[in-house]
Amino acid sequence: MRSSLWGPQKRYLWFWVFTGPFVVGLAVFAYIPLLWSIALSFFDAHNTVTPTHFVGLSNYASMLTDPAFTSSLATFAAFTLFIVPTTFALSLALALMVNRLRFARAFFRSVFFLPTACSYVVASVIWKMSVFNGVRFGLANTVLRWFGADPVAWLSTTHPPWYWLVIITVRLWLQAGFYMVLFLAGLQRIPRALYEAAAVDGARPGWQVLRHITLPQLRATSVAVVLLLVINAFQAFDEFYNLLSTARGYPPYARPPLVYLYYVALGQGQDLGLGSAGAVVLALIIVAVTVVQARWFGLGRREA
Numbered sequence: 001m002r003s004s005l006w007g008p009q010k011r012y013l014w015f016w017v018f019t020g021p022f023v024v025g026l027a028v029f030a031y032i033p034l035l036w037s038i039a040l041s042f043f044d045a046h047n048t049v050t051p052t053h054f055v056g057l058s059n060y061a062s063m064l065t066d067p068a069f070t071s072s073l074a075t076f077a078a079f080t081l082f083i084v085p086t087t088f089a090l091s092l093a094l095a096l097m098v099n100r101l102r103f104a105r106a107f108f109r110s111v112f113f114l115p116t117a118c119s120y121v122v123a124s125v126i127w128k129m130s131v132f133n134g135v136r137f138g139l140a141n142t143v144l145r146w147f148g149a150d151p152v153a154w155l156s157t158t159h160p161p162w163y164w165l166v167i168i169t170v171r172l173w174l175q176a177g178f179y180m181v182l183f184l185a186g187l188q189r190i191p192r193a194l195y196e197a198a199a200v201d202g203a204r205p206g207w208q209v210l211r212h213i214t215l216p217q218l219r220a221t222s223v224a225v226v227l228l229l230v231i232n233a234f235q236a237f238d239e240f241y242n243l244l245s246t247a248r249g250y251p252p253y254a255r256p257p258l259v260y261l262y263y264v265a266l267g268q269g270q271d272l273g274l275g276s277a278g279a280v281v282l283a284l285i286i287v288a289v290t291v292v293q294a295r296w297f298g299l300g301r302r303e304a
Contacts, residue, residue, distance in 0.1 A: 049272060
């Protein structure tokens with residue numbers, strides 16, 4: 001019994017000593033709340049997390065027929081279709097430029113990756129108060145004033161929707177460095193012999209080499225980056241909430257699903273059952289989109 005529990009020389013004991021706290025923390029703060037949220041979605045849970053009135057699928061029916069929720073899903077499907085290829089292209093371009101450097105490569109890699117370590121809340125405050133401030137003191141309006149243009153209320157102007165410029169730029173600044181590092185790792189795994197053979201065969205450096213050698217060799221990395229970008233797009237919350245919310249609440253435009261569910265579950269109504277149902281629906285959508293993408297890109301398919 002002792003040998004099966006602790007193993008020879010107590011190797012199993014040290015395994016559980018180092019991994020046990022993380023397993024317990026993951027169960028307490030992730031898995032148990034997740035399962036409890038799924039259970040709440042089948043109950044009428046107003047202002048309580050211990051409901052007793054079972055309502056079946058009525059919360060799901062209410063959420064799927066709620067125009068505000070479906071509108072948020074449609075809006076952020078369009079947002080995903082824009083932000084995913086934009087971030088993909090920017091991070092790949094940065095990785096290609098940094099990978100070609102002959103000196104100070106580590107410096108530029110660190111510079112571009114550094115925003116990833118910044119809090120989304122802090123970055124949102126910087127963008128809101130310093131860069132895209134709606135008064136004459138913001139950096140963007142200062143630049144406009146240099147060219148004789150009038151200042152713009154970036155976060156409150158809906159025609160045209162300038163608030164998307166603020167949201168997209170802060171998201172690109174925060175995320176591009178992380179995916180650049182993933183692409184850099186993929187680029188460094190490409191054998192130099194392939195490029196040498198292409199040069200011998202007469203391949204011209206630039207687009208021809210990128211198309212026929214670099215991009216095919218980055219296929220696995222590209223699939224992983226696209227999957228992560230789509231998941232992160234539908235899980236957007238911090239930058240939207242901190243950029244657009246005011247003392248009067250959140251405006252009806254640019255409302256991501258998680259912000260809407262936040263107000264449903266923790267707003268005036270505090271309908272935790274309805275909010276949990278919406279969270280489950282959103283999670284299922286993310287899983288479905290991820291599985292479809294994985295099958296489409298052939299993720300995990302054995303190479304012939």
